Every structure is written in C-alpha cells, then in structure tokens.
Amino acid sequence: MHTYTKTPHTALAIFAHPDDAEIACGATLAKWATQECHVILAVATQGDKGGDGDDPNRVAEERTRELLEAGRVLGVNDVIQLAYLDGELANTVELRRRLVTLIRSFRPEVVLTGDPTAIFFGDLYYNHRDHRQLGWAVLDAVFPAARQRAYFPEAGDPVDQIEVLLSATLEPNAGVATDGFTEKKIQAMQAHRAQLARYEHALDQAVFERARQAARLAGLPGEAELFRLVRGGA
Numbered sequence: 001m002h003t004y005t006k007t008p009h010t011a012l013a014i015f016a017h018p019d020d021a022e023i024a025c026g027a028t029l030a031k032w033a034t035q036e037c038h039v040i041l042a043v044a045t046q047g048d049k050g051g052d053g054d055d056p057n058r059v060a061e062e063r064t065r066e067l068l069e070a071g072r073v074l075g076v077n078d079v080i081q082l083a084y085l086d087g088e089l090a091n092t093v094e095l096r097r098r099l100v101t102l103i104r105s106f107r108p109e110v111v112l113t114g115d116p117t118a119i120f121f122g123d124l125y126y127n128h129r130d131h132r133q134l135g136w137a138v139l140d141a142v143f144p145a146a147r148q149r150a151y152f153p154e155a156g157d158p159v160d161q162i163e164v165l166l167s168a169t170l171e172p173n174a175g176v177a178t179d180g181f182t183e184k185k186i187q188a189m190q191a192h193r194a195q196l197a198r199y200e201h202a203l204d205q206a207v208f209e210r211a212r213q214a215a216r217l218a219g220l221p222g223e224a225e226l227f228r229l230v231r232g233g234a
C-alpha cells in the first residue's frame with residue numbers, strides 16, 4: 001500500500017447514485033477542493049428508486065437538492081447529473097460516449113469511481129448492479145475510449161495519462177490522508193437525509209472508525225480513505 005500524496009489540478013468523480021461519492025471519497029474530494037483542485041462530481045442516476053415506494057419524480061427532485069447541498073459542503077466546483085433511471089444503468093455505447101465527453105471536456109488527471117470487480121463484501125452485502133455497471137463504463141471510457149481519437153471523435157481531443165482511483169475496493173493499494181476532512185465527509189453524507197436517516201446516530205462514529213482503520217492499513221497516523229489505483233497504460 002502506498003500513500004497517494006498528489007493533489008491533482010482537476011479531479012472527476014463519477015458515481016452511480018446521488019450519495020455514493022460522499023460515502024466513497026467525500027473526505028478526499030473535500031481535501032482536494034481546499035487545495036485548488038477543480039473537483040467535478042458527476043452522478044449517473046437520479047436515485048429515483050431510493051424512496052421505497054414514494055413517487056420517483058419527487059424522490060429524484062429531493063435527491064437532487066440533497067446532492068447539491070452535499071456538493072456545497074464538500075466544496076466541489078461542478079455537479080453534473082446524467083439523469084439515468086436508478087437501477088437501470090447499463091454499460092452502453094451511449095453511456096460511454098457521455099463519459100468520454102465529460103472526460104475530454106474537463107481533462108482530469110484523476111478519475112474516481114467504484115471498483116466494479118468488488119462484488120461480495122464478506123457475507124454482509126454485495127455490490128449494487130448500478131455501481132458495477134458504472135464502474136466498468138468509467139474504466140472503459142478512460143481507456144481506451146478517451147485516449148484514442150477514433151472513439152467518439154465528436155467528443156473532443158483525446159486525453160491520456162489518467163489515473164483512476166477505485167473506491168469500495170477489496171484490493172486497496174493507495175491511501176489518501178484525510179485528517180481534518182472526515183467531519184466534512186460526515187456533513188456531506190448527512191445532506192442525504194432521506195437515504196441515511198436510519199443510520200443517523202451511528203453515522204459519525206462509524207465513519208470516523210473506518211477512516212482511522214483505513215489510515216492504519218495505509219500506515220498513516222490519522223484518518224484516510226483507501227483506493228485501488230489503476231492506469232490504462234502509460
């Protein structure tokens with residue numbers, strides 16, 4: 001495990017649902033946002049099935065408000081919604097075209113998403129289909145699509161040398177020290193009231209505990225978030 005100390009000039013976080021990025025890498029995004037990194041948060045679905053039977057349009061509107069509030073808390077520069085239907089994400093050519101367009105527009109050095117190869121987390125849960133579909137779509141968009149002009153030539157000039165940080169991974173190899181930013185991560189998570197209300201009392205303690213545990217694994221003294229760093233070729 002190595003310590004990832006670089007602050008990128010531009011970082012693009014792409015996640016499936018409105019609360020995923022905060023849980024996965026909220027402290028890292030908040031830290032980079034204070035260090036003059038241009039942080040873009042792109043959310044693929046509206047999270048419209050998160051309401052457990054409530055009107056999906058109303059749920060989507062509420063989750064958009066929560067997402068924008070969480071984005072403000074983290075200090076991200078842009079929040080972009082691709083507005084696919086919750087639970088129906090697929091790694092299609094159309095999704096990859098939209099992701100490549102984002103990547104070629106913002107030209108990030110670092111893209112963050114969830115590790116699509118992480119499926120079974122012990123006997124606790126297994127990874128959501130949307131997370132797996134999106135993780136593969138993002139990896140496919142970074143390499144080879146975004147770096148080769150022949151893919152989606154209308155989407156702008158190619159971008160290469162992108163590092164991908166995969167969160168929610170079973171094979172972490174990089175830790176970002178996030179001391180002092182776990183609080184912001186928790187605040188951003190709390191913006192997603194509708195989804196996280198049932199965990200509210202335990203949330204602070206659980207998130208701090210995980211941040212300290214991640215730091216221990218990364219050989220860092222305080223708090224951290226862990227990732228699997230991958231590159232689509234040099």
Ligand SMILES: [Zn+2]
Binds near residue numbers: 131
């Ligand atoms: Zn999710």
